[in-house]
Amino acid sequence: MLSTIVAFILLLGVLMFFHELGHYLAARRSGIEVEEFGVWGFPPRLVKLFTYDGTIFSINAIPLGAFVRMKGEDAADMSPGSFNAASAGARAFTLIAGPAMNLLLAVLFSVAGMMSGVPADVARPQVDAVPPGGVAAQVGVEPGDILLRAAGEPVYVAAATGDFLRLAELGEGDATGPSSGVEVIRKGTRITLAEAQDVTPQALLAETSYTPVLTTQITFVVEETPAAAAGLLPGDMVYAVNGERVTPERTLSDLVQEHLGETVTLTVLRGDEWMQVDVLARENPPPGQGAMGVGISGVVRLVSLPLGEAIWEGVAQITTYIYSVLALPVML
Template identity: 35%
Template sequence: MTGFLTSLLAFVVAIGVLVTVHEYGHFLAARLMGVKVLRFSVGFGRPLWSRRFGSDRTEFAIASIPLGGYVKMLDGREGEVPPGEEHRAFDRQGLGARTFVVSAGPAANFLLAIAVFAVMFMIGVGGVRPVVGEITPGSPAAEAGLERGEEIVRIAGREVGDWEQANLRLLDHAVRGDTVPLVVRDADGREVERRLDLSARAELLGEGQFLDRLGVAPFRPQLGAVIGQVESGSPADRAGLQTGDRVVAMNGDSVAGWNAWVERIRASAGSELSVTLERDGTRRQVTLTPEPVEAEEGTIGRIGAGVDPDQPAMRELSVIVRQGPVEAIGSGAVRTWEVTTLTLGILWRMVTGEASVKNISGPVTIAEFAGTSAVIGISAFLGFLGIVSVSLGIINLLPIPMLDGGHLLYYAAEAVKGSPVSEKTQIVGQQIGLLMIAALMILAFYNDLTRLFG
């Protein structure tokens, strides 16, 4: 229950921030263009809170359904415009002003992404050095000659510092279908070039983890079964496990290390286990029952405890990237650009059938990721927020009626033909847009339910 509440709270906070920033972009642009704003609402449906501010008595509201928001402007198409305020109605503005107001929402999301990524880099981003672990025989990684223990140094001439960055860069080249040069450092410290064929887009961009399809796993050192962070209210917490406990045995069988411990926990969903711990030089017995959770491979056990990262083998693989304000802003802009181009590329491959539509996630999966990142720490949550902010900006720019991109499409047509699109065409477009959005939401919910229930 605690995990669910954490995910729910993190999701509401994330969506609240993203929607507020998006709508504030529209609001600020409208004010700059002299358009009168009637209401600024975060959420849809019945208002839970509302107040009026400013000379225009603009209503600011928080509504009951936290899955979006809107800025309502004075508009002759939606009601009567008071005499003397015609010049402040949105529909009376020039093409440039209307385009600016509509574009400002998505633009605000991209600026937010740059900001949160920059703060993330200033706080410090923890990662794992891109050292190669197990290689799947016959996979693209195997055919490229990658070997266990090699560290990826450069991808297509660009330095990489951790697995997250390596994964992002490799995925970007997979979307393009490139054969990409890699420079790796072998066990003797020599730099060797490999060539990785990523042309099989349909395979590499299918359902599941990209690195699994690539045939490479991050290197996992032999770690002791020492407990690190314990989630509040989790099975580990209820059983009395604490940070620093060393797991000695389970049901009378010795536990060799962390990987062996994790495998046995995953295989024991819903089963009561007798666990022997060593704490402060004293051994004690506890009873632990892993909670069943759904994963791609089926039902697995989970206890809500991580490995102690302060072990020599872990410290050798860990990296922390921390930057000053100026450098962090530059890195934030670069990360936003990388996520944007990658997202657009994957969306296009979905349209052409070269990427699985099962990669589309709905609110359930987003909430799960929000909760997980919030538990990991502020940097992880900021990274999650930046990625979703980019996604929200891109989705709103899609040329679908009802979205900002649909309005911009109408304005482009208006610029070409010299007059606004007819009201009848706009009504038909809205109906098509509603169907497209509904279909997208149904697909996203279906994917969420499939992940949850297999």
């Protein structure tokens, strides 16, 4: 309980500091004199930190925010440099600057969060074509190869778009592998292309055409179902159904639905082992079990977005949040 109270006071103090900093900077820019900037808390004053350009910076006794005291905040003072003597535009600018600073802070926090790590559905790229003479061809990448690592870095792409994604945190299995060269799965076997040295994931992906694969994993298996009888396990990653790859465009559910009432052959990756598993796709399964009796999900990793994309996503996230808040009264 005490830690929650302390955390609330600290967070409120930070938010209010930047809010009042916006007022302070806008006031000075508009020629309004600021008599005191309480960077922490409300009066009575505990400590006078320093005086800068006529403004006292202080720490105060009531730790519930911060404040800026401008000259002439009461309507009676119309002397030069007072708030009320400033133009209407300057006063509006000064008042708006506080909320605007909080908005900017929210965007910065959101962008920092996107860069430090955000959950994303990921996939492995399987090479469809290799142009002759390029880097991929020179290091020995072949059509059909599933790229795993390059220059010691795991190779993941966004399941939906195929864009390269850099992991913010290594998951199980991501930390193991060669520190140099290109590691691929070729015809079911992990191999490292010895001639590849410092080829980056981006360089490989930039010049090859590929399809995101291994996008779907089994999360649970219902007892006494075809999946349980076939030996499927949570964590199994489904690569193909009857030889057709599972992709964002052709999902596992789509492929299984086309063969209801039939036994389908799943190509499954379990750890480093490839398996062929025959499973009955039931036509009328019990509610909530699905045709085979499994739960599935995308493969989620914590990824770090590059600066440009992080800014775009951060602004979009805050904009969506603001819209949701503004729309709430209408929805009620």
